[in-house]
Amino acid sequence: MKAPSPPCADPANKKLLATLQGKAHWPPPLWLMRQAGRYLPEFKAIRAKADFMTRCLTPDMAVELTLQPIKRYGMDGAILFSDILILPWALGQDLHFEEGRGPVLPPLRHEEDFRALDPARVAERTAPVREAITRLARELATTTTTLLGFAGAPFTVSCYMIEGGGSRDFAAVRRMMIKRPDLYAQLIEMLINATADMLSEQINAGAQAVMLFDSWAGILPPNDFRRWVIEPTRRIRALLKQRHPTVPVIGFPRLGGVMTGEYAQNTGVDTVSLDTSTDPLKILPLLSPHQGVQGNLDPQLLLNGGAPMVKAAQALAETLRGRSHVFNLGHGVSQFTPVEHVAELVEAVRSLSA
Numbered sequence: 001m002k003a004p005s006p007p008c009a010d011p012a013n014k015k016l017l018a019t020l021q022g023k024a025h026w027p028p029p030l031w032l033m034r035q036a037g038r039y040l041p042e043f044k045a046i047r048a049k050a051d052f053m054t055r056c057l058t059p060d061m062a063v064e065l066t067l068q069p070i071k072r073y074g075m076d077g078a079i080l081f082s083d084i085l086i087l088p089w090a091l092g093q094d095l096h097f098e099e100g101r102g103p104v105l106p107p108l109r110h111e112e113d114f115r116a117l118d119p120a121r122v123a124e125r126t127a128p129v130r131e132a133i134t135r136l137a138r139e140l141a142t143t144t145t146t147l148l149g150f151a152g153a154p155f156t157v158s159c160y161m162i163e164g165g166g167s168r169d170f171a172a173v174r175r176m177m178i179k180r181p182d183l184y185a186q187l188i189e190m191l192i193n194a195t196a197d198m199l200s201e202q203i204n205a206g207a208q209a210v211m212l213f214d215s216w217a218g219i220l221p222p223n224d225f226r227r228w229v230i231e232p233t234r235r236i237r238a239l240l241k242q243r244h245p246t247v248p249v250i251g252f253p254r255l256g257g258v259m260t261g262e263y264a265q266n267t268g269v270d271t272v273s274l275d276t277s278t279d280p281l282k283i284l285p286l287l288s289p290h291q292g293v294q295g296n297l298d299p300q301l302l303l304n305g306g307a308p309m310v311k312a313a314q315a316l317a318e319t320l321r322g323r324s325h326v327f328n329l330g331h332g333v334s335q336f337t338p339v340e341h342v343a344e345l346v347e348a349v350r351s352l353s354a
């Protein structure tokens with residue numbers, strides 16, 4: 001087990017933040033998507049005490065869960081313990097999580113359902129999230145760990161809102177886009193503004209960089225991808241840059257495939273997070289010199305651990321050496337991952353030598 005992130009006198013000495021601002025570091029800074037999660041025994045202990053929404057909306061719990069992987073492994077990044085679906089909930093859509101099924105929301109179907117959403121209540125309903133960030137920022141101020149805020153990107157959030165949860169074929173959201181583009185555009189417009197405001201509030205509370213998760217970006221045909229993935233992300237990034245010019249924005253257009261380069265170019269995100277299926281060497285020529293790359297080790301390698309994981313991690317870091325690279329997975333940590341494998345990965349990346 002690794003010592004917690006070491007204290008450091010100079011809060012500017014945050015390797016992850018500097019990397020997100022375009023610098024190359026060796027070895028690369030590291031954090032893992034879903035690093036606070038069910039693979040950790042200390043996470044399961046809290047999970048037994050409170051349901052998911054309570055954990056997200058009780059600052060003490062959100063702070064503790066955010067810090068668990070930092071205390072155990074000394075990650076360079078602490079991602080706020082929360083969820084992308086806190087925004088629909090804050091807009092007024094009911095939300096609960098069911099064991100074995102995931103999130104459940106009353107699906108948006110009719111014009112009245114859309115009209116019932118109210119962005120005016122988001123700030124008040126997300127107050128506990130900002131409280132957690134304020135406390136985390138204080139706790140991490142004298143460490144080398146960077147605090148990351150996040151939100152879902154409008155397209156992915158709209159999928160859950162319209163489908164009422166996860167989906168295999170996204171038929172309802174596609175139908176809405178095709179049959180009621182006016183209504184769908186209004187929803188996306190609302191989500192763009194609400195997401196930019198919420199992320200701006202996270203930054204004001206102490207988040208040092210923010211990430212937009214577009215987990216279902218890859219289901220869209222190219223023109224829809226441009227309109228509903230690239231354009232909303234470009235606008236959120238622009239709104240954030242007006243208010244917080246130096247705060248990095250990470251974008252994750254999961255399964256974006258050949259559209260990933262266009263996404264990086266046209267959204268202007270500071271760092272593009274690559275999913276497992278993407279070859280970084282195919283994307284690099286499409287990025288501007290200071291645009292960073294995050295990712296993209298296969299979570300299945302982490303699940304299995306040992307030499308195949310270590311070799312792949314070394315090769316990935318070596319491939320991206322000399323440019324802004326944040327070491328991460330291509331998607332979240334599996335809940336079945338042995339804790340020792342995470343320690344082994346952190347050690348493998350930390351011990352990369354000159």
Ligand SMILES: Cc1c2[nH]c(c1CCC(=O)O)Cc1[nH]c(c(CCC(=O)O)c1C)Cc1[nH]c(c(CCC(=O)O)c1C)Cc1[nH]c(c(C)c1CCC(=O)O)C2
Nearest residue numbers: 033034035036037052079080081082083084102103213215
């Ligand atoms: C699509 C999506 C969601 N949430 C998120 C995404 C985008 C990333 C991705 O594609 O995975 C993002 C998310 N969700 C969570 C975080 C916290 C920070 C972290 O990464 O550690 C983050 C960044 C906590 C969580 N969000 C959830 C859990 C597990 C629930 C629990 O512990 O009770 C955690 C730790 C629940 C969740 N939340 C969501 C689903 C579909 C589920 C159910 C699936 C599951 O149970 O793993 C929506």
